[in-house]
Amino acid sequence: MRAVLRTVNRVLLALVGLVLLAVGGAVLAVGFGAQSPSWWIHQGRHDVLLSTAERTRWRGEDWWWPVVIAALAVLVLLALWWLVAVLRRRRLREVLVDTGDGAGATLRGRALEHALGADAAGLDGVAHARAHLRGRRTAPEARLRLRTEPHVDPGTTLRDLADGPLAHARDAAALPALPAEVRLRAVSHKAERVT
Template identity: 35%
Template sequence: MRTTVNRILLGLLGITLLTTGLTLLLGSRDLHDRWPLTLLPDRAFTRTHGVVLSAADRTALRAESWWWPVVFTGLGLLLVAALLWLLLQMRPHHLARLPLDGDDAGTATVYSTALREVLNRQTRGHDGAHRARTVLTGSARSPRLHMTLRLAERSSPAAVLATLEQQILPAARTSTSTPHLPAQVRLRAANQRASKVL
C-alpha cells in the first residue's frame, strides 16, 4: 500500500514539475510566438523576460490582509506533510500475511499476528527470556523477522541466542516454507544491549 501511494505521489509530482519546466522553457526561448502553440496560456511568464507576478501584482497582494497568513499557512502545511511522509518512509513496513510456497493453489497464507504470537510464546517458554516482541517486515518474497527480547536476571545471552538459532527460528522457517528467513534479534537487559542477525 505504501509503495503504491509513493509511486502515485512521485508520479504526480514529476508530471507537475515537468509541465512547469517545459512551460517556462518554452517561454524563455520565445517559442510561444515562433510556433503556433495554442496549448500555452497567454501569460507573462510564457514570454521572454516575463515574470510570474509583475511588480504591480506583488504590491497589490502584499497590501491584502490575507496574503501573508495564506502564504505561511501553505508553507507550514507543506512542511508538515513532507515531515510526515519522511517519518512514514523511516518506519518499517509490517507484513500482514505470508503466503506458503508449498500451496499449489497459492491460497494458503500465514497471518503475521499468528506467527508473532507463536514465536513470542515459544521464546518466553525458555529460560532466560522474560519478554519477547516479534515484528514481521519486508515483502512476501523477502520477509524479515525483528525480535526484541527482554532477558531475565542472571540469564546468559549466548544461551538465549543459541536456543533461537537452533530451535525456534528453524521451526518458524520450516512452518512458513521460508528456509532463508533472516531474523534480527535484539537482547535487552539492565544496562546491557546487544543485537545479532541470524
C-alpha cells in the same frame, strides 16, 4: 503494490530534484551574467525575485496572511507525511504458506509476529520480546528485540532462539528459511538498599 509505490516515489523524487536543479541552475547562471530568456522571472543580474510592489501588494488584505500561513502549514504537513512514509519501516502484512496441494494459503504477518514474540518471551532468561516481519511474503525476514536478564549468556539465548521460536515459526509457515536479526539488551535493575 509496494513495488508500484516505490517506483512512484522514486519518479516523484527524481522529478522534484530535476525541477529544483534546473531552476536553481538557471538562477545561478543569470546571477553570473548569462542571458535569460524573455519569459524567465529574472531579467538580469541585479533583478530581484520579488519587487517591493509585489511583496506589499496583498499586505493590506485581511485574508492574505491566513491563506499564506494555511498554505505553508499544508505544505509542511505534506512534506512531513512524505518523509515519514519514506523512512517508515514496512511491516509484512501477510506470509504466503505453501500447503503442498498447489493452492497455498496466507498467514497474517501480525499473527506470526505475535506468536514468534510470545514464544521468544517464554525462553529462559528473556524478560521481554518483540518480533517484526519484513521482506517479501514468500521470503520473510524476522527482526527480534529481546530484553534479557543480566545473568543470561547471549550465545545460549541465541541458540535457544534459533532452535525454538524461529524453528517453530519457520515450520508453522512452511518456509524454507527464516533469516533473523536479533538485538539483545540486558535489563538493568536498580540497586536497592538492604537494611
